[in-house]
Amino acid sequence: MALQSYDYGLRPHDNFTVIRHFHINHSHLEILNRLYTPMIGSNAIGLYHYLDQFVEFKTDSVLTHYIIMSELKINLLDFRKNMDLLEGIGLVKSFVKHDAQHSSFVYQLIQPPSAKQFFSDPMLSVYLFSEVSKQRYQQLKQHFEDKDQLDMTLFQDVTRQFTDVFKIPNQELQSDTSDIQSEETYEGLNLSRVKFDFETLYDLLQSHFVSTKIIDKEAKALIIQIATLYGLTAESMKRIILKSITSAQELSFEELRKHARTFYLIEHEQQLPKLQVKSESAQSHSSETLTKDKQSESSHWLEQLEETSPIDMLASWSESEPTPQQKYMIEELVEREQLSFGVINILLQFVMLKEDMKLPKTYILEIASNWKKKGIKTAEEAYNYALKVSQPKDEHKPSKPYYKQKHLASREMTPKWLEERDNTNQNDKSMNQTEDDEKLKSDREAFLNQLKTRWKEDTE
Structure with missing residues (x-):
């Protein structure tokens, strides 16, 4: 199955910027039109010429892919197919930055060869x-x-050098040229x-x-x-x-x-x-290696969620200290539904993504009850179910699935709060798996006992 437009994180309202680190001239245009067009087609070369107009746009101007779709009368899949040809032949480089609401793309036009x-x-x-x-x-x-017909082999170079014409300064000037952008060459x-x-x-x-x-x-x-x-x-x-x-x-x-x-x-x-051009099956096969790497990293992330307190996760994920009401709600989830830390962590992240970082208690308890009835017991099961219910119902209007909306798109696979926790526990990695399981079990029991004590005090 070939990659679709949303597999690139590309949607019509995503913005883009076009950059070019060379001055395009008549020779470049001749190379593109005469030599590259027979190889990759006029549509791809036309897209290269079209994108060049946006190089001069002011940096504060917002350009979205709606403009490309409207003016070229193409959809995003056709746009990506032509971009694939330009990227593969070495005329364009693409860069992307994912945010919570949208993605930003930078398209760099590469200088054609001589x-x-x-x-x-x-x-x-x-x-x-x-x-x-x-x-x-x-x-x-x-x-x-024919543009360079003159045979120079019989001529002698008699050009005068800099030192033949100008005096050499006594003191070398120290100049900072780090901000000067040099023109790129064809690689x-x-x-x-x-x-x-x-x-x-x-x-x-x-x-x-x-x-x-x-x-x-x-x-x-x-x-x-x-x-x-x-x-x-x-x-x-x-x-x-x-x-x-x-x-x-x-x-x-x-x-x-x-x-x-x-x-x-x-x-x-x-x-x-x-x-x-690669067939659809070949394109799918070429992405299998990357998919396997992501699956390995995802598995490690899910294991860490099983061992992390939901209160600790919530403090880091929302980048603020949870309110007392939120802490009581988490305690109620653990006490009443008997869900694992991993399931609760996925549930809270799932709700925050859907409810604009809010945590409505009634909604959360309803989802928790539903997940328990469905027999969801691990973070992986909760994660896969969240993916399933987040898929777009209308196939003609694809949007990024749940895991790309925030966690995988705008954040690294292993969140910062998990990385920090790993760093603080780096010296404990020598402990064997049995000791880890016993410690986790004792932590869970202590946490549950604390909940029971608090509930008992409240009833008294």
Whole structure:
């Protein structure tokens, strides 16, 4: 199942800001229109041009995604699909900050590569070649090469240097340039998550008495690009490298690209790889790792809720000391409903999120009674039930589920009050699990005895 717009925390009333750390010029526009449009389409490139107008907006101007939807006549899912293409190809970076009421997005436009960088990039150049005809590819390449036709190899540089013209100051000036924003340069496609087995490659090369020193940082980056583009293994890359070593025992990047392309064409019936967007199932699979990490962290958080007094949780969650009425209400929950600390903690957070941080006693007691009848006994069961009842009934108007509304969206998975409690108990981690269970049991009994004593005094 593909990600939906609300999986990004994106809603129409969420605001956005557009930033750009370079001056866009005619050359950039030509690169975008002539070279990138065939690869990712006119809609995505049009969105890049459209977002650029918001760079000049004042910082105090509020821009919401309603503007994009209204002016481009698209929904948020279409917007995200085009943004995915721009982000994947390296033209946009997206950042988000979640708050209780809405989310704020920052879209950073990335400077396109120069024509030389584009055609020197093994991935971009091959993907463009796959989308257009050979004749059209040569036309595009020739168009950009014609802009610098003058052969400078026969000329000598006679430009006078600074010290030839100006006097050097006797005392060096100390100037602070930390606030001056320098223009960014094109950094290529982001392949930081791509892994290549260099250790095996080194072993294979050494078996042919080839020094691994020829694989420097620049060569590594090119090998990762070529391996990603053509789906090459360490064994295949070894054969290509052996063919690309010059008589001076150096690695020729041009030969490396050439032999890798030839190898792929032979294996795939003279068809070069094409730029393909992931299918919905592949997108879902790529997010499984992140989901597992979140589940592990969530499990730890739920365990901590089971061991934390609701009064302590409430004091930190609401960032204020609970009132006497609230404390009596919590005591009544524990005494009358016999719910665990974890269930009560989830219940209180659930109500505060729904009731604008208020704790109406009648409403809380009614929910507690209902949860007890449903047999909810653990924080995890309470958490899952809260998620279930918070899901939007109208599928055509999706909103963020309960866990994204505040706890997971605007706060870290482990809240501050739990982190502080962990820090204060750091030295106690050497205690074994049996001692922890006994201490928790004794704390519960002491708490219940205190409640009974207080209720007895009140009745007298």
